[in-house]
Amino acid sequence: MSEALQDAGQEIALSPTPAEEFQRLSRVQQRELFFRLPETVQEDLVADMDAEGLRAFVRRLDPDEATDVLGFADRETREVVLRRLDEDRREKIEFLLEFSPESAAGHMHLDYVTVGSQRPISEVARRVRRHEDRTDRFPTIFVTDGDELVGELPGGTLALSDDEDILDHVIEIPAVRYDSPDTDVVDVFRSNPERSVAVLDDDGSILGVIYAGDLLSVIEEAAGETLYEFTGVQEEESVLDGPLVKIRSRYKWLVINLGTAFLAAAVVGLFEETIAAFTLLAVYMPVVAGMGGNAGTQSMAVTVRGIALGQVSLPTGGRAILNEVVAGAANGAITGTLVAVIAAVFNQSPLLGLVLGVSMVLNLVIAGFFGTLIPLVLSRLGEDPATSATIFITTATDVLGFLVFLGMARAVLVG
Amino acid sequence: MSEALQDAGQEIALSPTPAEEFQRLSRVQQRELFFRLPETVQEDLVADMDAEGLRAFVRRLDPDEATDVLGFADRETREVVLRRLDEDRREKIEFLLEFSPESAAGHMHLDYVTVGSQRPISEVARRVRRHEDRTDRFPTIFVTDGDELVGELPGGTLALSDDEDILDHVIEIPAVRYDSPDTDVVDVFRSNPERSVAVLDDDGSILGVIYAGDLLSVIEEAAGETLYEFTGVQEEESVLDGPLVKIRSRYKWLVINLGTAFLAAAVVGLFEETIAAFTLLAVYMPVVAGMGGNAGTQSMAVTVRGIALGQVSLPTGGRAILNEVVAGAANGAITGTLVAVIAAVFNQSPLLGLVLGVSMVLNLVIAGFFGTLIPLVLSRLGEDPATSATIFITTATDVLGFLVFLGMARAVLVG
Structure with a gap:
């Protein structure tokens, strides 16, 4: 982070009107700075922003980032903001807001499609294209049998012909329950160095997907906390307080x-x-x-x-x-x-x-x-x-x- | 890690003949235990294994894991082991052994294919299938113009027809030089939450690819080191010493x-x-x-x-x-x-x-x-x-x- 942005962070942390300071930054700077601010400061900042300012900030964020931001807003402001977003985004954020930010579900995102194991390859390709058109991201392809997760279909198999059986190409994917603590998810990645983990509901149906990269911040936070615990400083405190x-x-x-x-x-x-x-x-x-x-x-x-x-x-x-x-x-x-x-x-x-x-x-x-x-x-x-x-x-x-x-x-x- | 495996770890750490203790474990246990052992113990263990024992252990590991193991062996033993592996595996390990384990290149693997930006989609699909047949892994698809990296082709685009232009579907991929320290690579993932980073040679040609998951261990080690630095204990020391x-x-x-x-x-x-x-x-x-x-x-x-x-x-x-x-x-x-x-x-x-x-x-x-x-x-x-x-x-x-x-x-x- 540049010194100019560090200064801006300090201004925001100490200002009685942090939203004003924040809105002076460019969109790119806002995004870079916000997720580096300590949680206490994020909370104060969101509380100080009005619905229109919040909407302008979250409308360009990924749904999982927007969920983290809106999690700090009070219920009323949150609902106003959500009503003003487009439908697809609103539904995703409302869904993600239901989960604890420190559980597996709090780290998952929704870049996945599911296909039944008996469907033709051409249908998989069509769904993947549609997801990419809408979100600009290549989804994880989950294969299901009824509601049950069978595994993942590597993207490369989209080049197969419709004659081939999806089940011949499915690979295993590790799964966690939506309410597993995030430290457990780190353990899953540690023992299966796979690229992604499926997040499942109580009944085994798919809720979302987590990539290893989504957990870097969890592990980094844990690293900072060791010295904190050791010296009896409370977890939330930051140098900007x-x-x-x-x-x-x-x-x-x-x-x-x-x-x-x-x-x-x-x-x-x-x-x-x-x-x-x-x-x-x-x-x-x-x-x-x-x-x-x-x-x-x-x-x-x-x-x-x-x-x-x-x-x-x-x-x-x-x-x-x-x-x-x-x-x-x-x-x-x-x-x-x-x-x-x-x-x-x-x-x-x-x-x-x-x-x-x-x-x-x-x-x-x-x-x-x-x-x-x-x-x-x-x-x-x-x-x-x-x-x-x-x-x-x-x-x-x-x-x-x-x-x-x-x-x-x-x-x-x-x- | 189970108590039985913890005990085995202690036996190996303190035994004058650690290879004997290690070889009593099942293949699965060997793999689980080895990468959890402190580096000093890994080194002693590898030094105590003969070429045949080492070959039996590394032949089922991924090339980047096998490289970490063989990095501890002396030159002579290493060459004997390499000669007894199949050609594809030997070449990969020999290539990876050239780099420092703490640089970007030390964390990369070779699950990628490169295609020229002017090639037809069908050629990409063919290469991907060949890579999957050989390694059982879906590769990252790098698109190049001459030797230069243009970007990544998401797997989903393999379902396109040959009429379409690869360049319309290329997405950006962050890149690091092969000799960047691994902490710099962590920084790249932190500011671009992408799923992968390309590793480039001095001249910009592609050497390998790193996924965020490959760096979990780097960050975790850093976490343990904070208390070590703080108390003046040397980085390599472990509770088993x-x-x-x-x-x-x-x-x-x-x-x-x-x-x-x-x-x-x-x-x-x-x-x-x-x-x-x-x-x-x-x-x-x-x-x-x-x-x-x-x-x-x-x-x-x-x-x-x-x-x-x-x-x-x-x-x-x-x-x-x-x-x-x-x-x-x-x-x-x-x-x-x-x-x-x-x-x-x-x-x-x-x-x-x-x-x-x-x-x-x-x-x-x-x-x-x-x-x-x-x-x-x-x-x-x-x-x-x-x-x-x-x-x-x-x-x-x-x-x-x-x-x-x-x-x-x-x-x-x-x-």
């Missing part, structure tokens, strides 16, 4: 984190006297906490990806946990030695160095153990392993890390 | 983080006397550091997604930074008030409460500012905004956060 939205989207997570930070503070509080006697411990606290947190999120990232790719689950996870614990001990030994040497040399306290080195090993073992176990357990419980895992892992590494470090310090340095 | 791989993959990032943790420690060191006089400060240090880090990564997550979706860049980022700073101040006021009240009540020190509250506001302003600015600058410099940003942001919030908190404490509480 104003401060109020941002505050609301995030303060809860910050308050929850405050709670876990207080747990860590409480552990430190147990050792107030030790710290008073040996203030250097406070200086090294950020090192202990920081390393544990980092190592724990590393283990978590690897485990979360393994879960997403189906490579590991709680029942098969024993070996993964063991590997992470061993790796944690080794990386703890590497970084612990560095810290121990620095403390021994700069602070002239070999005992402090010893305490730091051993703490680092134990802390990274703790990080590897909880960083692997917690996402596996959360996923088993049906929770998202990326979202809530960090809270538990950081709490474990902070609380147990300070306990090990300050506890050992009290025993060795002060006691 | 043994401890040695994990240690090597992560220790560098941990050592770099150790460096930044020492910066924070050095700042704390400046205030050793203050802490000795007022040990409660050490107790609240984890709260200050934790909240700054969390708020900074929230701003970063939102900015990184905005950059990826093309909604913001450094020249247009001024307002985004301002919004983050305002949101940081507000969330700092919310959490700061909570912390201040707790400190005032539990520690009976209203002054400590005041210091904590004000520090929290300033620290979250710092987090919002650097959390937004740093990814924008990194992206402008051509770096990945997710990878290196955390290091800089955490350093900024730790160093400046402790400086504000302990500096103010020294002035107010001790001085």
Whole structure:
């Protein structure tokens, strides 16, 4: 997206009259910009447009795009707009509006024709031509027996003669129910690298067709969400939102984190006297906490990806946990030695160095153990392993890390 | 993936003789499992298979899949395997092996036919039938003028008569050069929701075709990588790797983080006397550091997604930074008030409460500012905004956060 269009997007996001800003753009720019805007902004923009402006915008969009736009309008405006569109387009959009935008049906389009398996090839060709004339798009050809989907007819078979049997040329096509979540549809494409998937009604009749390309945006959104979940930002928030939205989207997570930070503070509080006697411990606290947190999120990232790719689950996870614990001990030994040497040399306290080195090993073992176990357990419980895992892992590494470090310090340095 | 297959995957990942484990699986299981294994494990497995085992595996794969498998084999084994395949398959794989697996050409396949724009329709139909007979797949039909790509002929036009002009029915098809990075190809699909993209040689001649579905795996991998980059785990590492791989993959990032943790420690060191006089400060240090880090990564997550979706860049980022700073101040006021009240009540020190509250506001302003600015600058410099940003942001919030908190404490509480 060009900088000029980025600027226009920001204007629209922050304007009290976004429709005015939007209508200053050319048709081509409007189309390019709209589908890149965050959902919250799309919603505000549509709410601010009058029926005539909306009609002018959607009349050139594909029916499935127009459906996405009109989904944001209130019922009344939507009906006015629909009445002013031509009949074919109106019927398609009304049909598509019935489905949830996050289901299989929300991603399907209507570029298909159906033919009975007993019909002559010439009839198929006639229907395909008619569809192309009306929509400028080549349809998927579904072959049915009664109402039931038999398969797809590749376009090339239109060159056959009427003597040949359609059924000899039908190929299989995967199908999903209209209410399958869109992530399930992605799974179907992943295991059948076909070009299209049929969307079926409860009774097995055909509702529409989805191409792999229609799902790119679903997967891309999922990609952006990983970091969001991880940092507790709400899914809808975008960089274009104003401060109020941002505050609301995030303060809860910050308050929850405050709670876990207080747990860590409480552990430190147990050792107030030790710290008073040996203030250097406070200086090294950020090192202990920081390393544990980092190592724990590393283990978590690897485990979360393994879960997403189906490579590991709680029942098969024993070996993964063991590997992470061993790796944690080794990386703890590497970084612990560095810290121990620095403390021994700069602070002239070999005992402090010893305490730091051993703490680092134990802390990274703790990080590897909880960083692997917690996402596996959360996923088993049906929770998202990326979202809530960090809270538990950081709490474990902070609380147990300070306990090990300050506890050992009290025993060795002060006691 | 079933638990049984997950177990098989772990066995193969950890076995010294992975080929033996792999060959115990059925053909169908082999195919399902192989393409879900991490790349490092695929490589070890292929290295452990003999030429006959490899031939038996690849002879039923699509040419582009077989190319991915043979790409892991050493030159000698590869040539033995290729010699034992049938000619058509061998030629296709040898051709595909010439390209980088991460370029456009690495994702293309060869299900296309080309026809001159002046040829009769009947010739097109004949070629399409021949391609289908040989490969069982309906090809994309490219129309050329000399060597130059004119466009695509939709399959439906095969039903036309020889009297009609091919050029009247050609539709546009987007094209990419064979050496474009695969992320660029994703961009082409994003802005042209077409079903296919042509891959061209330097001189504009056609090398192959890519369908949107061929790129699902690229986008999915990118999704998994976000958390990896964010936590400094190397791209190739998987949950199935043994401890040695994990240690090597992560220790560098941990050592770099150790460096930044020492910066924070050095700042704390400046205030050793203050802490000795007022040990409660050490107790609240984890709260200050934790909240700054969390708020900074929230701003970063939102900015990184905005950059990826093309909604913001450094020249247009001024307002985004301002919004983050305002949101940081507000969330700092919310959490700061909570912390201040707790400190005032539990520690009976209203002054400590005041210091904590004000520090929290300033620290979250710092987090919002650097959390937004740093990814924008990194992206402008051509770096990945997710990878290196955390290091800089955490350093900024730790160093400046402790400086504000302990500096103010020294002035107010001790001085």
